[in-house]
Structures are given as C-alpha cells and as structure tokens.
Amino acid sequence: xxxxxxxEYDGTNLVxxxxxxxxxxxxxxxxxxxxxxxxxxxxxxxxxxxDAGVHALGQVAHFDLDSPLNxxxxxxxxxxxxxxxxxxxxxxxxxxxxxxxxARFSAKERGYIYRLLNRRGATPLRLNRVWHLPFPAxxxxxxxxxAKYLLGNHDFSSFRGAGCQALSPVKxxxxxxxxxxxxEIVFTVEARSFIYHQVRNMVGTLSQVGSKKFxxxxxxxxxxxxxxxxxxxxxxxxxxxxxxxxx
Amino acid sequence: xxxxxxxEYDGTNLVxxxxxxxxxxxxxxxxxxxxxxxxxxxxxxxxxxxDAGVHALGQVAHFDLDSPLNxxxxxxxxxxxxxxxxxxxxxxxxxxxxxxxxARFSAKERGYIYRLLNRRGATPLRLNRVWHLPFPAxxxxxxxxxAKYLLGNHDFSSFRGAGCQALSPVKxxxxxxxxxxxxEIVFTVEARSFIYHQVRNMVGTLSQVGSKKFxxxxxxxxxxxxxxxxxxxxxxxxxxxxxxxxx
Numbered sequence: 001x002x003x004x005x006x007x008e009y010d011g012t013n014l015v016x017x018x019x020x021x022x023x024x025x026x027x028x029x030x031x032x033x034x035x036x037x038x039x040x041x042x043x044x045x046x047x048x049x050x051d052a053g054v055h056a057l058g059q060v061a062h063f064d065l066d067s068p069l070n071x072x073x074x075x076x077x078x079x080x081x082x083x084x085x086x087x088x089x090x091x092x093x094x095x096x097x098x099x100x101x102x103a104r105f106s107a108k109e110r111g112y113i114y115r116l117l118n119r120r121g122a123t124p125l126r127l128n129r130v131w132h133l134p135f136p137a138x139x140x141x142x143x144x145x146x147a148k149y150l151l152g153n154h155d156f157s158s159f160r161g162a163g164c165q166a167l168s169p170v171k172x173x174x175x176x177x178x179x180x181x182x183x184e185i186v187f188t189v190e191a192r193s194f195i196y197h198q199v200r201n202m203v204g205t206l207s208q209v210g211s212k213k214f215x216x217x218x219x220x221x222x223x224x225x226x227x228x229x230x231x232x233x234x235x236x237x238x239x240x241x242x243x244x245x246x247x
Numbered sequence: 248x249x250x251x252x253x254x255e256y257d258g259t260n261l262v263x264x265x266x267x268x269x270x271x272x273x274x275x276x277x278x279x280x281x282x283x284x285x286x287x288x289x290x291x292x293x294x295x296x297x298d299a300g301v302h303a304l305g306q307v308a309h310f311d312l313d314s315p316l317n318x319x320x321x322x323x324x325x326x327x328x329x330x331x332x333x334x335x336x337x338x339x340x341x342x343x344x345x346x347x348x349x350a351r352f353s354a355k356e357r358g359y360i361y362r363l364l365n366r367r368g369a370t371p372l373r374l375n376r377v378w379h380l381p382f383p384a385x386x387x388x389x390x391x392x393x394a395k396y397l398l399g400n401h402d403f404s405s406f407r408g409a410g411c412q413a414l415s416p417v418k419x420x421x422x423x424x425x426x427x428x429x430x431e432i433v434f435t436v437e438a439r440s441f442i443y444h445q446v447r448n449m450v451g452t453l454s455q456v457g458s459k460k461f462x463x464x465x466x467x468x469x470x471x472x473x474x475x476x477x478x479x480x481x482x483x484x485x486x487x488x489x490x491x492x493x494x
Contacts, residue, residue: 010371055372079368092368121326121339124257125302129372 001067003074004101005030006093007059011237012128013088017050017059026050029089030061033081040065047103047245048110051197053237055129057113058092060245062103071096101247109174109246110194114187114203115239130184131203131239138210140178140185145216146209147176149223150202157226159205161197161234169195169226176202188243197234205232248314250321251348252277253340254306258484259375260335264297264306273297276336277308280328287312294350294492295357298444300484302376304360305339307492309350318343348494356421356493357441361434361450362486365457377431378450378486385457387425387432392463393456394423396470397449404473406452408444408481416442416473423449435490444481452479 007026015023019031030044047060069077075094082089100106115130117123118138123130150173157169175190187206189199205222208214214222214232222230254273262270266278277291294307316324322341329336347353362377364370365385370377397420404416422437434453436446452469455461461469461479469477 008368008371010374057372075367083369088371088374090369090371092366119339120322121255122330122337124255124335124337125304125376127257127335 002062002064002097002099002101003071004060004062004095004097004103005075005078005091007056007061008090008092009056009059010088010128011050011053011055014052016052016054017046017048017056023052024087026056026059026089027061029082029085029087030063030078032085033078033087034063034065036081036084037077038065038067040067045103047107048242050240050242051237053128054240054242055238056242058244059242060103060107060247062097062101064099103245106247107192107245109190109192110242111175111188111190111244111246112194112199113241113243114189114199114235115241116185116187116203116207116235117183118185119183128238131236133207136211138185138207139212140180140210142212142216143185143206143210144178146206146214146219147178147202149216149219150176154223155226156195156198156223158222158228158231159198159201160195160228161201162228164196166193166195171195171198178206200235200237200240201228201231203235203239207235208232249309249311249344249346249348250318251307251309251342251344251350252322252325252338254303254308255337255339256303256306257335257375258297258300258302261299263299263301264293264295270299271334273303273306273336274308276329276332276334277310277325279332280325280334281310281312283328283331284324285312285314287314292350294354295489297487297489298484300375301487301489302485303489305491306489307350307354307494309344309348311346350492353494354439354492356437356439357489358422358435358437358491358493359441359446360488360490361436361446361482362488363432363434363450363454363482364430365432366430375485378483380454383458385432385454386459387427387457389459389463390432390453390457391425393453393461393466394425394449396463396467397423401470402473403442403445403470405469405475405478406445406448407442407475408448409475411443413440413442418442418445425453447482447484447487448475448478450482450486454482455479 071094318341
C-alpha cells in the first residue's frame with residue numbers, strides 16, 4: 001500500500017529534510033514514527049529536500065507499507081508517534097495512492113514562499129519564522145522590477161549554491177511575486193524544480209536591489225554572467241517555506 | 248520626559264505582563280532594559296495586564312525618564328538591551344508624549360484577537376501561537392449566531408475569571424467578529440475594558456456552541472444567569488493576543 005502524506009514542519013532545529021548523521025531530520029522522524037506503530041522499516045521519499053532551518057507548510061512525501069490502515073487511521077497513528085518523539089513535524093493530510101505515484105518524480109511544480117520583515121524592531125512572535133531585516137527601508141517597486149528578469153527559462157548559475165547536485169543549472173521560473181502581506185514582504189516563487197539555494201540567492205539579491213546596492217537592471221547582468229560571485233547575498237533559511245507541491 | 252512605547256511579545260515563557268516573584272514578566276524585562284542603559288529606576292505602566300502565555304502584537308506602555316534621548320534612540324537602546332537580556336519582547340514604536348498621557352487610564356478601547364486552528368493535524372509552525380482544537384469540526388455559523396448575544400452592555404459575571412479585580416462585571420462589548428483567515432478561525436474582540444479571563448471564557452463557550460454542546464441561544468441564557476458555572480470552558484492562553492490599544 002502506498003501512502004501520500006502532506007507534512008508541516010518547523011525546520012529551526014532540524015538538519016533539514018534528509019537523514020544525516022549529525023542531527024534530527026524530517027525524514028528520520030517520519031521513518032521512526034512509522035516504525036513505532038508498524039514495526040516495519042520503510043523509506044520515506046520527499047518532494048523537495050529542504051535545508052537546515054527551512055520550514056514546510058505543505059511538503060509532500062510517500063512511503064510503502066503492508067498495512068490494513070485507512071488514510072485517516074494512518075495519519076492519526078503517525079501523528080501520535082510524532083508527538084511522542086516530540087518532533088516539530090505533523091502530518092496534515094494523507095491519501096492512499098497508486099504505486100505509480102512518486103512524491104519527487106511525479107511532481108509537476110513546487111511552490112515556495114519567503115517571508116521578510118523590514119522594520120526596526122524585532123519580532124519575538126515570528127522569531128525564526130521571518131528574515132528580520134531592520135534597515136534600510138526596501139524599495140519594493142525596484143525589487144519587483146528586478147524580479148521580472150528572473151522569470152522564464154534561464155541558466156541560473158549565478159544563483160546556484162555550492163554543492164548543487166542538479167544536472168543542469170537551466171531552470172524555468174514560472175512565478176516570482178512580491179507582495180505586502182500585513183507588515184511583511186512575501187515572495188511567492190514557483191517552478192517545476194530549483195537548483196540548490198536558488199530561492200534564497202534570488203531573494204537575497206533582490207533585497208539588495210531594494211536597498212539600492214543593485215539597480216533593477218543589474219539582475220539581468222548578474223543572470224547573464226552565469227557566475228555566483230556576481231550575485232548578491234543568500235537570504236537566511238528561517239524565512240523560507242516549502243509551501244506546496246503540485247502533481 | 249514621558250515615553251509611550253508599543254511592544255510585541257511572545258508570552259509563552261513569561262508569567263505575564265506584570266512583575267511577579269515566580270518568573271520573568273514583560274514589565275520586569277522593560278524596567279531592566281531601561282535601567283541597563285540609563286541607570287535610572289523607573290516603573291513601566293501597561294495598558295493591559297496580560298496573563299501568563301498570552302501574547303501581544305501591540306501592547307502599549309509608558310514610563311518617565313530624565314533623558315535627552317529622542318524617540319528613535321530610545322527605541323534602539325531599549326531593543327539593544329532587550330536582545331542582551333534574551334527577552335522575548337521587542338519595542339516596535341516609540342513616541343515622546345505629554346505628561347497627561349497614561350497607558351492604562353487614557354485608553355479608550357482595547358482590541359484582542361484569538362486564533363483557533365480546527366483540524367486533525369497539529370501545527371509545529373504555530374505551536375503556542377494558536378489553540379489547536381483537533382475535533383469536532385466547529386459550526387462557525389452557529390458560533391457567530393451565539394456571539395451576537397454578547398455584544399453590547401451586559402453583566403458579564405458568567406464569563407468572569409476567579410480572582411478578578413474589576414470593580415464591576417458590567418462591561419460594553421463593542422465587537423466580536425469571527426472570521427476565517429487562511430486555515431484559522433480568528434475572533435476579533437473590542438471593548439473599552441474587559442473583566443478577568445473574559446475573552447478566553449467567551450471564546451471557550453463559543454467553541455462549545457461550535458461543537459454543539461450549546462445551542463446559540465444558550466449564550467443568552469448563560470449571560471443572564473450571571474453565574475460562571477453556567478458558561479463553558481476557558482480557551483487556553485496561547486491563542487490570545489493583545490492586538491491594539493486605542494487612545
């Protein structure tokens with residue numbers, strides 16, 4: 001039986017999605033939770049490998065289990081064990097799917113959001129939930145103008161993080177919206193797939209368009225240089241959320 | 248010189264607004280921060296005494312200080328010290344005001360919000376930020392109908408917490424809206440002042456209208472009984488936010 005789950009997690013104290021030797025990961029918590037009630041060892045496959053500190057509102061994963069549990073009972077069992085493990089992870093939706101479904105390879109589009117708070121005072125209620133950038137006040141119109149150059153099919157080498165395992169730096173960016181939501185600047189980004197650190201590097205560079213270090217047109221120049229050293233800073237992990245995965 | 252400040256805090260690990268012997272309070276953190284850079288002892292007066300676990304997005308307070316600092320420098324100094332103290336408290340606005348201003352006694356209206364998440368799966372990203380009520384699915388139309396009986400001038404004794412120090416249980420409730428915001432049920436409540444635990448007791452009782460323990464009309468009956476034992480449960484502190492204070 002193949003189960004498709006949707007998962008929310010607080011990445012703050014995790015090493016990321018993927019199992020690693022040096023700390024707790026989402027994958028590890030889920031596999032331990034599954035073992036906890038089924039005593040079956042299974043591998044959980046995620047749609048996106050989020051980094052340490054990155055959150056998810058709607059990560060999608062799948063796993064196989066010889067189990068007579070329906071979707072509702074599977075989710076309740078998983079969540080009971082995750083609570084027991086004190087994991088910052090919860091399963092918010094569960095479906096039984098066909099064996100042909102693969103959380104990673106069947107995904108048609110991935111959506112991230114990035115939350116930035118641009119004000120002097122810190123935000124205790126959103127600590128580790130937004131990137132707090134106290135100053136200068138960002139020019140959002142300039143950032144939106146710069147963002148336009150990134151839309152579409154490009155070689156994103158200038159925004160490629162070190163250690164990227166993607167075969168090609170050529171990706172198609174379908175959406176990069178910058179909205180004011182309450183007191184935050186929220187980036188909504190969608191593509192079939194991304195290269196390593198692409199969203200954080202794009203947001204970091206656009207924040208420097210907002211702070212006038214770069215002109216909007218510089219984004220075009222940076223993109224065409226295909227050279228990571230030409231782009232701006234990388235935005236911190238805490239503002240980034242894997243929002244949804246479309247199949 | 249009298250300073251009026253607006254304060255955001257995460258109440259999770261605090262004993263509340265007011266100084267107490269048994270743990271850290273917002274008032275205590277602010278007074279320590281002020282002393283930290285000015286070496287002056289002062290008392291900070293807040294608009295509302297929030298309980299342990301209750302948050303604030305826009306608490307207002309005032310204090311007097313013999314200081315040549317302008318509002319901007321005062322706020323920066325305070326926030327630097329609050330960071331040093333690792334306080335879950337930040338000053339987000341500061342003004343120099345007339346000596347006649349009093350954060351508590353000049354307040355004309357106080358606004359709270361209460362956030363409730365009604366779904367099976369928990370929410371690691373909003374742990375201690377919302378009341379997670381996994382089941383049953385609440386009937387929001389019934390809750391809105393019940394809420395109408397609470398609007399206006401009433402004796403709120405049925406919703407009065409033990410240990411309330413208010414002189415009278417008669418208060419005027421100006422607003423009690425129930426909205427769907429994203430996946431949350433958000434209560435927006437406004438009055439000149441409230442009795443102790445009034446918002447949490449009203450939200451708790453309305454949640455039980457939503458779960459069909461009470462009919463909407465029972466809210467009228469409960470109100471008229473003027474008896475705390477007739478009302479429903481008290482909603483937990485973690486979903487409550489002092490949102491704004493109007494002068």
